[in-house]
Amino acid sequence: MNNEHQLKVEHITAGYDGRTILKDIELAIPVNKISVILGANACGKSTLLKTIARLLKPSSGKITLDGKGIWTFPSKHLARVLGLLPQSPVVPEGIVVADLVSRGRFPYQGLMKGLSREDHAAVAEALEIMGITNLADRRLDELSGGQKQRVWIAMALAQDTDILLLDEPTTYLDITYQVEILDLLTDLNRKKGTTIVMVLHDINLSARYADYIFALREGCLVSEGTPSEVINEELIKEVYGMNCSVISDPVSGSPFVLPKGRHHVLDSCLA
Structure with a gap:
């Protein structure tokens, strides 16, 4: 696609x-x-x-x-x-995973109509993508933080936005x-x-x-x-007010930031 x-x-x-x-x-x-x-x-x-x-x-x-x-x-x-997953989404009390994920299908539903075959398929696909199909009937408040975050993202995926x-x-x-x-x-x-x-x-x-x-x-x-154009020592200093060194990530080759702590600065001054 x-x-x-x-x-x-x-x-x-x-x-x-x-x-x-x-x-x-x-x-x-x-x-x-x-x-x-x-x-x-x-x-x-x-x-x-x-x-x-x-x-x-x-x-x-x-x-x-x-x-x-x-x-x-x-x-x-x-x-x-366009779909949005906010920082602290409101959790409906007692809701189970599949019901929460199905709320992502709201833009496709008509007035007073239930979930269509396409809606159920989109929910199932979102659960599968996030690896939480086995949690479909669990209550959200029973899950770990990582599992909950997968559920919220699955709801956003079920919305099927570009x-x-x-x-x-x-x-x-x-x-x-x-x-x-x-x-x-x-x-x-x-x-x-x-x-x-x-x-x-x-x-x-x-x-x-x-x-x-x-x-x-x-x-x-x-x-x-x-990332290679943006992440450098000057940018990190400007944005975060932090002294650092930037090296190449040994795994991905992307920029990797190494903060210079206060002790590093003091040691440099005493050298």
């Missing part, structure tokens, strides 16, 4: 309660690629994702999908093209689960051509899995490009 939907951010300024967080952001999401939004805490990463997903209306600028303003699309039509936005999909997971989730998302991208945009905290995992990186600092886009 080759999905060619063009998603662009055009000079967006946005924020909350009169406070500006994003400042004149302009970018184009690479089609059929995995993009990662990087930056320090409170730099505007989640705000940018919410604005792209139409959860937050900008004070100026616009988001376009295939050249049309994103606010002009009917909600169900947009939800068939563009998938994920806000910190690996947060609170140990490294094993983080790698598993990112491997599964990479497989989805490679097999179905799904355009994926993620907010991630881990710089090295971002460099390993991203095709393209957008780096934010204090609400401004300061750099974009492939």
Whole structure:
């Protein structure tokens, strides 16, 4: 499958309660690629994702999908093209896995109609992709953190969109689960051509899995490009205020950041 939907951010300024967080952001999401939004805490990463997903209306600028303003699309039509997994989704009490995943089929359902054959097939496929078919009848609150995250992503997959936005999909997971989730998302991208945009905290995992990186600092886009183009000592210093060395990842060949701690700096001064 080759999905060619063009998603662009055009000079967006946005924020909350009169406070500006994003400042004149302009970018184009690479089609059929995995993009990662990087930056320090409170730099505007989640705000940018919410604005792209139409959860937050900008004070100026616009988001376009295939050249049309994103606010002009009917909600169900947009939800068939663009899906969002927020950072802290609300968990319906007592819900079982299959029921939660089936909620991803809402954009395809008519008024007062149940799940169709196509809906059931999409749910089954999403469960299989995430490797949780055996959990279909389990209650969500009985599952581990890693299993829950797979369920939430399966719900987003069941929505069957060409563009998938994920806000910190690996947060609170140990490294094993983080790698598993990112491997599964990479497989989805490679097999179905799904355009994926993620907010991630881990710089090295971002460099390993991203095709393209957008780096934010204090609400401004300061750099974009492939990991090898973006990840360097100067950029990490500018974005995170951290001294580091950047080497080649011995496994993937992608940039790998080695922080220089306070003791390293002191030792250098005393040498």
